[in-house]
Amino acid sequence: MNNSEDVVDFVHNGHKRYLPHLSIDCVIFGYHDQQLKILLIRYHDQENWSLPGGFVERREALTAAAHRILYEKTRLTNLFLQQFYTFGDSPIRLDHIEIQNNHNKVYAKANVAISDDHWLSKRTLSIGYYALVDYQAVTITPEFLVEGYSWVDINSIPPLQYDHNEIIDKALVTLRSQIYQQAIGQNLLPEKFTLPEIHSLYESILDRQFDRRNFRKKLLALGLVTQLEERRKIGQHRSPFLYAFNPEIANKPFEAGAMTAF
Template sequence: MELRGKLQEILRDIEENYLPSVSLDLVVFGFHESQLKVLLLRFKDSNDWILPGGRVRKDENLDEAAYRSLRERTGLDRLFLQQFHTFGNVNRMTYFSREETLERMGLAEAAAGLWDSTYWANRDISVGYYALVDFTGTVPTPDFMADECRWWDIAEVPHLLFDHNEMIRLALRTLRRQLSYQPVGYNLLPETFTMTELQSLYETILGRSLDRRNFYKQILHYDVLERLGKRPTIPASKAPYLYRFRKERYEQLLNDEDLSVG
């Protein structure tokens, strides 16, 4: 009954300190050299993959809860998380049988009755956040609820619990749309890069190739790049120019379109 005691303690802490009927889920995209991946957790003693997620403490802001959950569940810190959608269909959690999962984990007996409180009676409204990072710079670590925490190729994501496949789909749509009104790439490319490398990043996110001339025009329109010298190659006449982001302008574009209302 040691395990039952532990579970009970966790659930009591949640019921006392966390908001009822609200949760959050995190879609962390990883980019490196023309590959786009997403971070998934595998439930302990199971083949069930899910997005990392969490709940909101009564005394913390929603955004804080997202960063804390990311840290607790994956060990990752200092990412830039952005909200993309909130999921609230009545049946969004019915794909998941808590009992079945517990049984597979050999925990059915230890956990019997623990979720009977009204706190757990309704589905959660889940707030989705996403981030885009260089996956070679991150070492995700699973929490005690998971056996594994690893990067999956976007094209190979398995069937996930809950509505988590739909979450990834919508997060990816948001990320792609973001390309049309904000620059992307800071911290994903080396400090200096060629236009071809930047275009490759965009193409990887969009999942399609782009017209080179239109791409140059759109990017230059942001006025966010500083052109440096040429990359040292032989012959020099064919060497591409190197660029770097103008950090101030980059951040200005991330917080643009300000308007005072009231």
């Protein structure tokens, strides 16, 4: 929503276009400065940050809705996207008074008031999706009701609106389990990368340390990455080889147990 007219139309007529009780919350993972990060937003007159999200259109598939919402936030398409959980048990999702008050603070910028029986005040279930994006490729799109965006380290997540901290926790657990099943790293790293970069990525995601020599041997033995002839010059005496993911291996599920140890 780019202006107050869009907001007013959404508040008054959104229930005609969207399913009133079903939303999508997106945990957008990026990797930068050897740290896994999550994109957060802060809405107008809200103290706490939130996850990007939105409602599902009445004739829209869930995954199509998630891709649309992510495009609106990042301007990226063809993202790695994974549905991981449905959220509806938190008491905050049953407290329509608190939901109504929060909405009134946000939508006050457009001079719109949300009543107790308004469709936005009702209980909403949320489908959680996580996305893996190239941090450098993300273009943040300004929105009328959003006052700020921030990439936050996964180890420094502040208290968030509603049950969004729980959503992030669930997404991270899923990501950590799936890193042993598929080549998660190829969605977070550039096309060509150094060994220390992929080594740091896996350590950041799994929050544990790996012996660098064994890590390299494991990746090469699996055929997951290929050492290129190219080098990256990063200093007078430092020109490490570049690596790339092997698509024949990286685009298929790993065999059971293939990635359990480094």
